[in-house]
Amino acid sequence: MKIQIPHCTIRSLKKSDAKSIAKYADNIHIWNNVRDMFPYPYKLEDAEKFIEFSLSQNPICNFAIEVKGEAVGVIGIVLNSDIHRVSAEIGYWIGESFWGKGIMSAAVTAFVDYAFQTYEIHRIFAGVFSFNIASAKVLEKAGFVHECTHKEAIIKNGEIGDELIYAKLSSRRFSEI
Numbered sequence: 001m002k003i004q005i006p007h008c009t010i011r012s013l014k015k016s017d018a019k020s021i022a023k024y025a026d027n028i029h030i031w032n033n034v035r036d037m038f039p040y041p042y043k044l045e046d047a048e049k050f051i052e053f054s055l056s057q058n059p060i061c062n063f064a065i066e067v068k069g070e071a072v073g074v075i076g077i078v079l080n081s082d083i084h085r086v087s088a089e090i091g092y093w094i095g096e097s098f099w100g101k102g103i104m105s106a107a108v109t110a111f112v113d114y115a116f117q118t119y120e121i122h123r124i125f126a127g128v129f130s131f132n133i134a135s136a137k138v139l140e141k142a143g144f145v146h147e148c149t150h151k152e153a154i155i156k157n158g159e160i161g162d163e164l165i166y167a168k169l170s171s172r173r174f175s176e177i
């Protein structure tokens with residue numbers, strides 16, 4: 001898989017990405033905005049395990065964000081099951097030195113188009129910590145709608161907070177999924 005967009009390429013993960021993924025993921029400013037299951041400190045073994053898991057998926061749902069030949073972030077979806085199988089949750093992060101350059105807004109926009117064409121899904125959603133303004137903006141720029149706020153739904157760094165629920169629906173009609 002390879003999607004070329006102006007400031008980056010979204011492409012399949014490779015085992016050789018582990019070093020750069022670990023380098024950029026090992027950052028408290030990233031961890032503060034993601035789930036606690038995301039490792040911190042983020043070691044080389046964590047990147048190796050993540051890449052191994054991602055390459056074993058069928059279908060593959062996690063991809064590298066490459067800038068200047070280096071994997072500097074990850075974008076992916078988690079496919080839901082049973083009656084929620086038409087829905088998938090999107091997740092993404094990018095190394096701090098690349099923040100604020102419009103990379104993720106472009107990446108999410110392109111990846112969501114790819115995902116609707118590739119997987120048998122109709123809805124892509126995200127849960128964003130209410131203090132994560134950058135991520136909320138990324139989703140809005142990619143055409144997601146703020147559906148609701150789950151009040152006091154999360155705990156991060158010992159503080160209870162609100163979770164913003166964003167979603168984008170496919171314009172494609174489908175008969176059966």
Ligand SMILES: CC(C)(COP(=O)(O)OP(=O)(O)OC[C@H]1O[C@@H](n2cnc3c(N)ncnc32)[C@H](O)[C@@H]1OP(=O)(O)O)[C@@H](O)C(=O)NCCC(=O)NCCS
Pocket residue numbers: 029030031033034091092093094095098099100101102103104105106126127128129132133134135137138
């Ligand atoms: C959230 C994240 C993916 C945004 O990526 P990015 O490539 O910096 O996003 P963009 O450059 O496309 O910026 C999107 C918008 O957010 C704004 N923005 C970027 N960083 C910001 C910050 N720290 N505070 C406030 N706004 C910010 C940008 O100015 C832009 O808004 P604009 O178009 O109105 O100028 C990145 O900061 C990140 O990886 N954060 C840690 C992990 C994370 O939060 N993942 C998502 C969990 S839901």
